[in-house]
Amino acid sequence: MxxxxxxxxxxxxxxxxxxxxxxxxxxxxxxRKGEHVAIMGDNGAGKSTFVRQxxxxxxxxxxxxxxxxxxxxxxxxxxAREAGIEAVFQTLALADxxxxxxxxxxxxxxxxxxxLGPFRRLDYKSMREDTLxxxxxxxxxxxxxxxxxxxxxxxxxxCVAIARTATxxxxxxxxxxxxxxLGVQETAQVENIIRTLKEQGEPLILISHNMxxxxxxxxxxxxxxxxxxxxxxxxxxEDITGEDVVAYITGAxxxxxxxxAA
Amino acid sequence: xxxxxxxxxxxxYDKSKKGWPNEVNIFAxxxxxxxxxxxxxxxxxxxxxxxxxxxxNGRFDTIFNEARLKIIILQVAIIGIISLGVTxxxxxxxxxxxxxxxxxxAAMIVxxxxxxxxxxxxPNPKAVFGDWAFDLPVIVPVIVGLCFGAFIGAINGSLIAxxxxxxxxxxxxxFLICRGIAQWWTKGQPVSFxxxxxxxxxxxxxxxxxxxxxxxxxxxxLRYTLYGKHTYAIGSNxxxxxxxxxxxxxxxxxxxxxxxxxxxxxxIILSSKNLTAQTGMGxxxxxxxxxxxxxxxxxLTGGRGSIIGTVLGxxxxxxxxxxxxxxxxxxxxxxxxxxxxxxxxxxxxxxRQQRGSSRN
Numbered sequence: 001m002x003x004x005x006x007x008x009x010x011x012x013x014x015x016x017x018x019x020x021x022x023x024x025x026x027x028x029x030x031x032r033k034g035e036h037v038a039i040m041g042d043n044g045a046g047k048s049t050f051v052r053q054x055x056x057x058x059x060x061x062x063x064x065x066x067x068x069x070x071x072x073x074x075x076x077x078x079x080a081r082e083a084g085i086e087a088v089f090q091t092l093a094l095a096d097x098x099x100x101x102x103x104x105x106x107x108x109x110x111x112x113x114x115x116l117g118p119f120r121r122l123d124y125k126s127m128r129e130d131t132l133x134x135x136x137x138x139x140x141x142x143x144x145x146x147x148x149x150x151x152x153x154x155x156x157x158x159c160v161a162i163a164r165t166a167t168x169x170x171x172x173x174x175x176x177x178x179x180x181x182l183g184v185q186e187t188a189q190v191e192n193i194i195r196t197l198k199e200q201g202e203p204l205i206l207i208s209h210n211m212x213x214x215x216x217x218x219x220x221x222x223x224x225x226x227x228x229x230x231x232x233x234x235x236x237x238e239d240i241t242g243e244d245v246v247a248y249i250t251g252a253x254x255x256x257x258x259x260x261a262a
Numbered sequence: 263x264x265x266x267x268x269x270x271x272x273x274x275y276d277k278s279k280k281g282w283p284n285e286v287n288i289f290a291x292x293x294x295x296x297x298x299x300x301x302x303x304x305x306x307x308x309x310x311x312x313x314x315x316x317x318x319n320g321r322f323d324t325i326f327n328e329a330r331l332k333i334i335i336l337q338v339a340i341i342g343i344i345s346l347g348v349t350x351x352x353x354x355x356x357x358x359x360x361x362x363x364x365x366x367x368a369a370m371i372v373x374x375x376x377x378x379x380x381x382x383x384x385p386n387p388k389a390v391f392g393d394w395a396f397d398l399p400v401i402v403p404v405i406v407g408l409c410f411g412a413f414i415g416a417i418n419g420s421l422i423a424x425x426x427x428x429x430x431x432x433x434x435x436x437f438l439i440c441r442g443i444a445q446w447w448t449k450g451q452p453v454s455f456x457x458x459x460x461x462x463x464x465x466x467x468x469x470x471x472x473x474x475x476x477x478x479x480x481x482x483x484l485r486y487t488l489y490g491k492h493t494y495a496i497g498s499n500x501x502x503x504x505x506x507x508x509x510x511x512x513x514x515x516x517x518x519x520x521x522x523x524x525x526x527x528x529x530i531i532l533s534s535k536n537l538t539a540q541t542g543m544g545x546x547x548x549x550x551x552x553x554x555x556x557x558x559x560x561x562l563t564g565g566r567g568s569i570i571g572t573v574l575g576x577x578x579x580x581x582x583x584x585x586x587x588x589x590x591x592x593x594x595x596x597x598x599x600x601x602x603x604x605x606x607x608x609x610x611x612x613x614r615q616q617r618g619s620s621r622n
Binding site for chain 1: 483486488489490491492494495497498499501502503505506507508513516565566
């Protein structure tokens, strides 16, 4: 297991209200470099809302986000991405009619003849080579990378999306239920990529409902309930079972330090 | 026989699903349509064993009916230039209805800067401006035309990118505005008598040369440049393109500018070929240009299509038009049949897409 480094992401009192609905209330959360944290909770517990504030998809109502040592205020997902936060959403941000290298390099294509401005030439060869290397590194196997995304299975598409975040050495990767729609073997492949990211020391936030997956792969579990964090469990070092986590999710248990919140 | 390649974890890729490039289908359709007209020529009682494409009367040195081939190509060349731009707009997920009226307006404006002073020794009877505008170098009307096109395209693109009104509505408005400009420019009077150098731009087979050159240029641009890749990306999944850091708004403005500049260039060639500009020029051109692209496999939902396809689509369009005349079909039937063909092309495209995305 890799050593955990400095704090990469911290939120203080992060709050989001949609009109009168308090979707997220006073979330204090920290993530260290190299750490893999799972976010769990029932539907509507605030998991996705929390992620949407961090990735700039929505703007927070209150609170602070400190990323890589600096307070940040993302106005859009592009801001977050430029800062180094890569998110893989359930609805994949892939262009169906393009092939794998095109999607991997979308928006950051390698080019030649740059004096031609918008009409500069694409360096297809270099992008293909880098794609093969990236897929090899993440352990993704795709028979023909020249094939367009629309002809691929859900698992392959998911792998392409994840390989993209892994290729560009983001400072933080966020995955929102990456295996929810996948079969057993496709899930195994995605989990392999997550292991690879762990070995490379890349921090990760994973939203998942899959208890086995979380216990296999993650260092820590943060449980959300009714818009608040109700537990922060070190599943690597403490004696915690899946049943305990379920108890926190359903509200049967709440950690003492979060009592007043729940 | 379908070959299945097994990757890790049950990830399979069935090569048989990929099929051959769509352009092959269109080429096959082109051949089929030619054969149908050829057969009609043989069997229709009033056709007297004429041949559609072959030289049966020994009028030419080649085995083909050269005159008909030339007419077919010449007929589609000018609208073909417009369809090169329309192709890019449709691939990017938009539509441009303003190209036909833009041809009319641009032709009027361009011709006023291309007039010659003396016509058979007499002063030009159609003069629009004063003496300063006579016998200007040919580059002046060309630049004026392209700038006008770029201006109209920039308005189209900006409306669509920044106000988020649908491309259909924005360019429909521009359709009427351009028709208005064409009539307002000379209060409905035609503009005629260009300089010799301007008339040379579109004389003889020159429209075909321009069409071929521009087709090659934009084929390379769409396939090998950043501009081309982003055009496909935006048409394929605009949200993904935006999330990936592509400046979608700026790119859309650029696409519409290029399309309108191509339409304006078509106006230059058309007015040069006709030696005159009239307010009604370019009628139906926007629809025919869209038809060529759609017949050529450019998907109206964006993200799919190619310049090669559009060029083939233009040829199909030309062959059908010429074939209808060849079998002596009345002009009003021709329009109806053309409409039916365009609808069938779109229906075919949707079937093809449903089949292609059966795995999702």
